[in-house]
Structure formats: C-alpha cells, structure tokens
Amino acid sequence: MATDPQPDAARHVQVVQALGAQIVEGGLAPGTSIPIEEELVGELGVGRSAVREGVKVLAGKGLLETRRSAGTIVRPRESWNLLDADVLSWRFMPEPRPGDIRVLADLRVALEPGAARVAAERADAVAVRRIDEALAALYATADDPEPFIEADLAFHKAVFAAADNDLLLYVYDMISIALRSVRQVHTRSVAHNKETLPGHERVAVAIRRHHHRKAEEAMREVVEVARADAEQHVRLCC
Structure with a gap:
C-alpha cells in the first residue's frame, strides 16, 4: 500500500498558508467565522x-480566535502579529498594495536614520568592513537591477547589524521580507539606481568615521528618496 509522501502531521502548513493568505488579503473579514472543520478538510x-x-498556528499569529459559542473567527487587524514573517509575506506578496507601500516607506523613514546613528556610535572594525563590502557590491551591481536589489538589502542590513542591537536587527530582518517585494516594484531604473549610490556612500563614510549626526542625516536622505520613489509609483499605477 502506497504511503502519503506528505504526512498529515506536516500538512498543517497547507492550512496555514491557505487560510492565512485569505485572511490577510481580505477574503475573510475580521469578525467572520472560518469554514467549519469538515468543509476545510474537503476544500x-x-x-x-x-x-x-493549522488553526492553532494562525491563532498564535493573532489572526484567529476560537470561541465556544461562535466557532473560530477572524480577529481584528490590530490583533495580528504584523511583524510575523508569514503575515508580512501574505501582505506584501506577490504584489504590494498602494497603502502597504506607503506604510513601509514611512516605517523606513521613522526607523532607518536612527539605526544609522546608532551604527555610527557602536560600529567596530568588523562591522565597518561589512558595510564597506556591501557598498562595494552596490557599485558592482548598479547595472543589473536584480543583483542590485539584493546588494541594497545587504547594505541596509549591514547598517542595522553595525548598531549592535538585536532588537533593531530583528525588526530589519522581518521588514526585509516586505522590502524585497517593494524593491521589485520600483527599483528598476539603472540610471536611478546609480543616482542613489553617493547617498549610500555618505552613510558608509559617516559610520566609518563615527559621525553619528552625519550618518543619521545621510540615511534620512536615502530613505526619503525611497519614499518619494514609492509615492511616485503609487501615483502612476493606481
């Protein structure tokens, strides 16, 4: 008798992905009940x-709540774990919505200049070297959008890592899931990518010299440009 190549114990991931994506994308509104167990088994x-x-996992992410009198219902958005890796993936992939693009751009403006300031205060020689290596990769990939996206993400992660703050780095690792999706939307112009290089270099130089105010100012310029790019994309596409 043939065995199931995917045991039922592991197939809860299928449930998590199907229901989670439906909830985050708006197919199941907050306050509504999910299909009963028998229906989900069949579907x-x-x-x-x-x-x-699967329902337990989604409850742990803040998306579902089981009530004796009402069954399993979708929780309000403010209860969701918005920095959960799966929730971010469902929210921003395969293509982010205009409002989500704006939210992410605003978050970067609020977060990244401060991270650069702390990096300039805390960075040791190893951290500075990693930032410089990431900057070199940016210059090396400026003519090719796909590698440039990865190099840009690596540069910003190196700045967060240089801050020597595990909470900051964790937040960046989570939002980079969304950043990768947004980069696919508007980081397509080789000429524009090249225009951003001096700004990134100013960040790297300020951190290398431990000039925390200049690092903060330089990073603010970088993320404000990114926010302007995001706003332009929203205006053109929506």
Missing part, C-alpha cells in the same frame, strides 16, 4: 488534525 484535502494544528 484543502487534509485531515482533521492538520486543520486543527
């Missing part, structure tokens, strides 16, 4: 234990 082709485990 998703999984066993009851997979459905139950």
Whole structure:
C-alpha cells in the first residue's frame, strides 16, 4: 500500500498558508467565522488534525480566535502579529498594495536614520568592513537591477547589524521580507539606481568615521528618496 509522501502531521502548513493568505488579503473579514472543520478538510484535502494544528498556528499569529459559542473567527487587524514573517509575506506578496507601500516607506523613514546613528556610535572594525563590502557590491551591481536589489538589502542590513542591537536587527530582518517585494516594484531604473549610490556612500563614510549626526542625516536622505520613489509609483499605477 502506497504511503502519503506528505504526512498529515506536516500538512498543517497547507492550512496555514491557505487560510492565512485569505485572511490577510481580505477574503475573510475580521469578525467572520472560518469554514467549519469538515468543509476545510474537503476544500484543502487534509485531515482533521492538520486543520486543527493549522488553526492553532494562525491563532498564535493573532489572526484567529476560537470561541465556544461562535466557532473560530477572524480577529481584528490590530490583533495580528504584523511583524510575523508569514503575515508580512501574505501582505506584501506577490504584489504590494498602494497603502502597504506607503506604510513601509514611512516605517523606513521613522526607523532607518536612527539605526544609522546608532551604527555610527557602536560600529567596530568588523562591522565597518561589512558595510564597506556591501557598498562595494552596490557599485558592482548598479547595472543589473536584480543583483542590485539584493546588494541594497545587504547594505541596509549591514547598517542595522553595525548598531549592535538585536532588537533593531530583528525588526530589519522581518521588514526585509516586505522590502524585497517593494524593491521589485520600483527599483528598476539603472540610471536611478546609480543616482542613489553617493547617498549610500555618505552613510558608509559617516559610520566609518563615527559621525553619528552625519550618518543619521545621510540615511534620512536615502530613505526619503525611497519614499518619494514609492509615492511616485503609487501615483502612476493606481
């Protein structure tokens, strides 16, 4: 007798992905009940234990709540773990919505200049070298948008890592999931990518010299340009 290559115990991931994406994308509104267990078993082709485990995982992410009198309902957005990796993926992929692009751009303006300031205060020789290496990769990939996106993400992560603050780095690692998606939307002009290089270099130089105010100012310029790019994309596409 053939065995199932994907045991039911592991198939809860299928439930998590299907229901989670539907909730975050708005297919299941807050306050509404999800389909009953029997329906989910039939729709998703999984066993009851997979459905139950999937619901538990989504409850842990703040998306679902089980009530005796009402079944399992979708929780309001303010209860969601918005920095959860899956929630971010469902929100920003495959293509972010205009409002989400704006939210992310605003978050960068609020967060990254401060991270650069702390990096200039805390960076040791190893951290500075990693920033310089990431900057070199930016220059090396400026003619090719796909590698440039990865190099840009690596540069900003190196700045956060240089701050020597595990909470800051964790936040960056989470939002980089969304950043990668947004970069795909508006980091397509080679000429514009090259125009951003001097700004990134000013950030690197200020951190290398431990000029915290200049690092903060330089990073603010970088992320304000990114926010302007995002706003332009929203105006053109929507």
